[in-house]
Amino acid sequence: MPATDSYQQRFHRRWGHLRRAPVRALAWLLDSPDLLDVHAPPWAGRVATLGAVTPEVADWLARLDADPAALDAALGTRNYTRLGLYAEKLMAFYFEQQGRLVAHGLQVRAARNDTVGEFDFLLADEGTGPDALVHIEFATKFYLLDGEAGQQFDALVGPNLADSLGVKMRKVFERQLALGAHPAAQPLLPRPVTQAQALVKGWLFYPSGSWPAMQGIAAGHCRGFWCALDEFGQQAGEEFLVLPKLEWLAPLRTWSDAPIRGRAQLIRELEQQFTTSGTPVLVAIMRRNGAVIEEIERGFVVSNDWRERAAEVRMVKPV
DSSP states (O other), X not given: OOTTOOHHHHHHHHHTTOOOHXXXXXHHHHHSOOSBOTTOGGGTTOBOOOOOOOHHHHHHHHHXXXXXXXXXXXXXXXXXXXXXXXXXXXXXXXXXXXXXXXXXXXXXXXXXXXXXXXXXXXXXXXXXXXXXXXXXXXXXXXXXXXSOGGGGGGGEEOTTSSOBHXXXXXXXXXXXXXXXXXXXXXXXXXXXXXXXXXEEEEEEEEETTOOOOOTTBOTTOEEEXXXXXXXXXXXXXXXXXXXXXXXXXXXXXXXXXXXXXXXXXXXXXXXXXXXXXXXXXXXXXXXXXXXXXXXXXXXXXXXXXXXXXXXXXXXXXXX
8 A cells, every 4th residue: 555545545435435424424433443452451452343344334334325314313403513422323323223232322320410420332242142231432532642652642632622532541441431330320231231342433633744653542543633823834735624523533525615725715714713712623635536525634723822721731630
């Protein structure tokens, strides 16, 4: 495979026939590389993987793209504002269609106003026998490497600096994956939970596009760049598109008159936006391929003071 062959290009080759955004997002959730290395010692075997997409599932996705009525019904009419909830609904639909879903979003309460936690997915699995359940904690995460790779997972921080991969995984391992053993969960479970794992999908973003190896992170994970606004002029590409949050999962391929921006126009718009909001912006570098416009690379553009704000957060607490 040539070195210039990006993940986006591979995705377009395999799934370019899918036109509907939710179906493409579902294809990405099922077929994207794992974010975490399932064999790495830090995870102690508690990280799940979906494995390769079978020809049968690929055919099912193509049929779903042609007739999305069932998926549209599952998503409902709500306007999703949380990407994690949108991804969860897509995965719940897939597990249900595969005949594996026992429960989704099952809350556990010790008392009326005391929520202990929530099972993202309880699945039937032939490998564990008919009298057992698999508990899957599911997350779609987007982290920027801020600091040295040797700092490991706390150096991978969310765009809004609200969490880090280290914080997320400690919460998952120490609290969420233990939910099946909590006394308050027992009356809710139709059969015992015999396996509990985290399924983590997402993208990691690196300064200047450098990709240092990190133990625990899958070598082939989805990745991009991040840079401050003042550095954006150094990025390659001539046409850009700001990705709405529900388009963060799969590489974008559009047939419509998308709001493509040239570099100078995008910089002006981001300068104006960052005067009122410090929220980083996910930008796709686009390329025209006949009648369609395809994403070839992506990255977060952050305000010029983002690094300083990140440093302040680290001084107060580990993110």
